[in-house]
Amino acid sequence: MAYKITVIPGDGIGQEITDSAVEVLKAADKKFNLGLEFDYHDAGGTAYDKFGTPLPQETIDACKAADGVLFGAVGGDKWDKVDPAKRPEKAILGLRKALGLYANLRPVKVADALVEYSPLKPELVKGVDLVIVRELIGGIYFGEKCESEQHNGAERAWDLENYSVPEVERIANLAFETAKLRRGKVTSVDKSNVLATSRLWRRTVAKVAENYPEVECNNLYVDNCAMQIAVNPTQFDVIVTGNLFGDILSDEAAVVGGSIGMLPSASIGECTSLYEPIHGSAPDIAGQGIANPIGTILSAAMLLRYSLHEEAAADAIEAAVDKALGEGYRTPDLWKEGFTKVNTSEITKIISERV
């Protein structure tokens, strides 16, 4: 059986980093006989330049028909003057909607070789291996809003937050399933001491937890969780939270990881899931062949694990990345005295060989 992977390089370093991840996937394909087929499509500024829209319908159709989507990055100052409705960033928002991507998974795993890049003390960071499961298409970001109105003689604005039980059940189920594949611990994060939506969230998560007796579950208020990520990040396995809290906590957790070029993400969908690095299109280094492709390579490993259920191949890619780092190879963003400086294509070849 063949797997179809839709690749969307996008803009800036998107082309370089997706080329790199595809090369590593091909190495895994060769070793594990996966039967991967790659199919390339446009999105972002590149698509706007060609077709006048950042997200052509044929790209959406190709994603829906695929087993997984590997996405590079979109955006860049080149398109700053474009009509806001047609900005490159609209491509990823449009894909989230079209594919029903209701959850975003952001693992933060600090490789032993990279402990020193974290702003936290090495003894706090060593062994960090957590994943934030963020609800992506509900909550306050998508509630009713008012930009401006008069109220009691003053101008005011408001945003409404709402969550339904099915929305919370869906994300909670995903979090518990994810924990089963990991260390079996879920931390649900809310602000149930003040918010009604958080109280519904907490009740619903507790109900879902009853179906997973093998998974340990605890609750934290978001303010405490933000502090715990900074002072004791190794306590976490899976953190599940709503859209707003997840947005903030996942950026905080990424900082613990130390390097923006290293971190992958998965957006889990109703039909096809999408995998992309957490960083942007880095226009300042695009075309120079020096981008760190590891965030995209680890995103490709997540695609193998979560969409294709090819665990062994995913493990092999992650181990190859650790090995390359352990042997001292570093792209310029991570290079320090005493290490071997390599460019994008060199690190790609080194990782592929170790798969």
Ligand code: ATP
């Ligand atoms: P976006 O709005 O799309 O998130 P951004 O401008 O906030 O984009 P990035 O594009 O992620 O941020 O870039 C931030 C900085 O990190 C830039 O200096 C960029 O060169 C650097 N950077 C990002 N990704 C990488 C990478 N893979 N390798 C090396 N440097 C990177």
Ligand code: MG
């Ligand atoms: Mg950014």
